[in-house]
Amino acid sequence: GSNEQYREPSNANLGALNLLLAATGKSSSVANSRLYAIYPNGNDHTASPVSTSSNSQNGSISDPFLPGWPVKITDIEPSVLPDIGDGISNSPAVLSFNGNIDIAVSADAGPLYLINSQGGSQLGTTGGLYNVFMSYPPGENASDKSLLSASIPALGSPSFSIMNNSLVVADTALSAGKALDLAAPADQIPHESQLDVWSVTTGQFLPGFPVQMDDYQFFEQPVFTGIRSKNSYNTYVFSASAYGDLRGFNYDGKSPKSFPKFTGGWVTGSPSIGSFNSDADPNLIAVGNREGEIMVWNMDQKTCLVMGNAGQGRADLANTNSFKLGSTGSASFQNEQISCPGQ
Numbered sequence: 589g590s591n592e593q594y595r596e597p598s599n600a601n602l603g604a605l606n607l608l609l610a611a612t613g614k615s616s617s618v619a620n621s622r623l624y625a626i627y628p629n630g631n632d633h634t635a636s637p638v639s640t641s642s643n644s645q646n647g648s649i650s651d652p653f654l655p656g657w658p659v660k661i662t663d664i665e666p667s668v669l670p671d672i673g674d675g676i677s678n679s680p681a682v683l684s685f686n687g688n689i690d691i692a693v694s695a696d697a698g699p700l701y702l703i704n705s706q707g708g709s710q711l712g713t714t715g716g717l718y719n720v721f722m723s724y725p726p727g728e729n730a731s732d733k734s735l736l737s738a739s740i741p742a743l744g745s746p747s748f749s750i751m752n753n754s755l756v757v758a759d760t761a762l763s764a765g766k767a768l769d770l771a772a773p774a775d776q777i778p779h780e781s782q783l784d785v786w787s788v789t790t791g792q793f794l795p796g797f798p799v800q801m802d803d804y805q806f807f808e809q810p811v812f813t814g815i816r817s818k819n820s821y822n823t824y825v826f827s828a829s830a831y832g833d834l835r836g837f838n839y840d841g842k843s844p845k846s847f848p849k850f851t852g853g854w855v856t857g858s859p860s861i862g863s864f865n866s867d868a869d870p871n872l873i874a875v876g877n878r879e880g881e882i883m884v885w886n887m888d889q890k891t892c893l894v895m896g897n898a899g900q901g902r903a904d905l906a907n908t909n910s911f912k913l914g915s916t917g918s919a920s921f922q923n924e925q926i927s928c929p930g931q
Contacts, residue, residue: 592675593619593695599660600699601717604724605738605764609664620660621675621695623703626652656707662720663695664740678745679809681757682910683788690788692748692757694741699723700759702788711791721757721786723764725793738764739782739798744805744827748788748911749812751823752839755788758812758825760805761798781805783827783837796841802831809858813873815844815887828855828875834883849885853877 598618602609609618627633630652661676680693690710694700699720702710709718723738744760765779782798783805810827824836824844834849859875874884 591677592621593663593666594621595619595666596660598662598664599718600662600701600720601714602662602664602699602720602723605664605699605740617664617666619663619666621663622658623661623676623680623691623693623701625654625657625705625707627654654705654707659701659703659707661693661695661698661701663698665697665742678743678807681746681748683748683755683757684910684912685755692746692759694746694759697740697742697762700741700746700757700784700786702757702791719791721784721791722793725798739784739793740764741784744807745809747810747812749823749825751785751794751812751825754794754839756785756794757788758783758785758810758827760784760801760808760810760827762804781829783810783825783835785810785825785837794839794841796837796839799835799837799841801827801829801835802833803829805829806856808855811858811861813861826859826861826873828857828859830854830856832877834859834873834875844887846885846887849873849875849883851875851877851881851883853879853881 595617596619599620633652663675666674674696676693676695678694678696680691683690683692689705691703692700693703701718701720704710709720711719711721713719723740725739739761740763741759742762746757746759748755748757750756761782761784763780763782781801781803783801785794785797786792787794805827808827808829810825812823812825814821814823822838822844824838826834826836828834828851832851832853832855834847834851834855836844836847838844855875855877857876859873861873863872871887872884873887874882876882
């Protein structure tokens with residue numbers, strides 16, 4: 589629900605993050621947006637026939653939403669950017685695996701959910717609230733009211749991939765301090781811009797995450813590629829920021845050779861990975877800045893698109909933002925990790 593927010597109790601089990609919100613006086617400002625799943629024929633889809641109803645036409649009620657939908661999605665900083673940063677203005681990511689559909693989604697400044705096709709939480713519930721991907725790295729919590737440790741997805745869109753033989757989801761983020769600083773810039777609250785990657789199975793951060801970025805990642809979506817170096821292989825996640833930097837990180841939060849790159853201008857779009865020759869390995873990475881310039885770099889190492897990823901934002905030219913795995917079982921991930929021509 590872009591620009592859709594309601595002041596009501598949170599629909600997220602925020603855990604230790606609740607302590608931080610209470611300590612900073614933000615508990616009362618939490619709101620919920622809505623995520624919708626709609627039948628292909630929209631309002632032409634009807635519920636069971638009824639005899640009389642003020643909402644009925646020809647004895648049927650218009651029912652465009654799938655059962656269990658819409659779902660409440662918590663926004664801890666409503667109206668973080670008026671008009672472009674209200675509710676859910678980013679693109680949910682769709683995971684198609686083992687015959688199931690799951691959706692990763694967050695509001696413009698709020699926790700990341702994993703929603704199943706019935707509108708329930710794939711991460712389970714606690715006290716009736718949806719469990720969400722964790723906000724604190726392992727071993728850290730809100731006991732010291734840290735504004736740097738808590739990481740909150742914000743301003744970008746999530747994406748699925750595989751790293752180190754594990755199914756993961758990545759998203760652009762802000763530390764809690766930065767989310768609060770947007771609302772009170774004169775206070776100069778300690779803060780960071782961050783990039784998050786979690787295990788889809790556990791909901792926990794990967795060992796090297798969150799990592800620090802140099803500035804906001806407006807409208808960014810992380811993209812993935814694999815890099816071969818001698819006999820080793822690592823999947824990296826890439827994102828760029830308003831500072832003009834393009835950065836990449838592996839499972840442990842370490843950067844590939846020759847990164848970061850600098851564009852000299854504010855980046856507001858996702859990088860793309862590919863080649864100028866369709867028969868060649870995808871060994872180039874490109875990104876544009878707000879000045880209208882497109883930068884292209886040679887990766888300097890053999891790169892391979894991760895199976896299911898198109899190496900670009902929104903996953904494909906149709907902007908479906910879908911990640912598809914053709915086989916089942918975690919043991920098959922390793923066989924699906926790379927797609928390298930000639931291998």
